[in-house]
Amino acid sequence: MTETGSTEVSVAGVAAGAPTRRSFLSWLAVGWLAFAAGIGAFVTTTARFLFPNVLFEPPSSFKAGYPADYQVGEVDERWKEKYQIWVVRNTEMIYALITVCTHLGCIPNWLASQNKFKCPCHGSGYYRSGINFEGPTPRPLERAAISISPEDGQIFIEKARKFLYEKGQWTDPAAFIKTT
């Protein structure tokens, strides 16, 4: 059978020992497939590389000390820098406000003398409850889930669980800690 093969090759006018059309094409296919696989692997690696496995950000939930650490009638700013959370205590409850302006995402300031949160970017203003009353902001500040940790009785705040006033979620028992 190999004899016949070589005759065919010589009939086609190809030098003996040169690759046949069939073997050339199959090697070409193998080559292109390997090339495509290599490019595909590299593109996958690159795309995946852009999504980090390690983040240097504070965790979205944290323990914020004991209820007794917070004064009644005060907006506590101790977690503002690290976790972007105000812990507010009034005569009835403790709640956690997320310090992100609902207008365009700046961080407002707590102005104790004027008893309001005031955003320096565009002047949005919020009462201590978080409800908006001035400036361009369309809706109140958001509250984070807050609870008493069953392990040690500390306040536990989860920023990932948000409660929105306009959706009627502030009355959810997970949105505040009852203190009376």
Place this chain on the structure above:
Amino acid sequence: MSLERHWKKIQQQVVETQVWKSIFRVGIPNTNRKRVLAMLGNVVLHLHPVKTRKSGVKMRYTWCAGGMTFFLFLTLTFTGLLLMFYYRPTIEYAYGDMLDLREQVPFGIMREMHRWGAHAMVISVWIHMFRVFMTGSYKPPREFNWNVGVVLLVLTLLLSFTGYLLPWDQLAIWAITVGSNMARATPLAGNEGPFSAQIAVNGVNLVTAGSDARFGLLGGRIVGANALLRFYVLHCVFIPLIAAFLMAVHFWRVRKDGGISGPL
């Protein structure tokens, strides 16, 4: 075969759109003139000669070592850019970022590709140089391009040297300490080098440990925060830009001096 007719019609319509014509300006390159025009009218294609001599594609003659070097340079540029997303050139973060790039990154090979690619590039540059030497391709009219190549070799080694400091481990710090100590012995510009003691005004020596070539290289007397940042900028921006420019000159000269190496 109305399907084929439809397909032909769609093809015809696409080819006649202004968008298509603005991209493919000379039509199907079915004559030599059109082929040349297609090559010369495209910024990417014109980098390659319209015609190549037969010996130029002979692997046994060129070893494709120059092409390999260029390919590695592109790979290193790309992987290096990606590494810049995570690496911070400060003494607090550099070492930790390097470890994270090795251990916390999916597949973990981006840094390794950059590192091994860098080793491979130094080797392939030498192979390229060896081949050019052995085939006598440095001879006139290519002697100018040989010199451009020598500068590119130095830049490759400098890229290697500056990149060496960036992991900020003990090996890096002491290697650069030792390497930069050589700059102390620079004639005139190094404070321990020959003739530098003669550069003095009213007996006050101007070339001191705080003002010599090594100080300029490190941005300080020791391999510290300034040296790390300085080497980072040199490694990522300064030297690659110069190398890319000289590579353009190098490739252009290859063509102007009679095409890729072969009998003239």
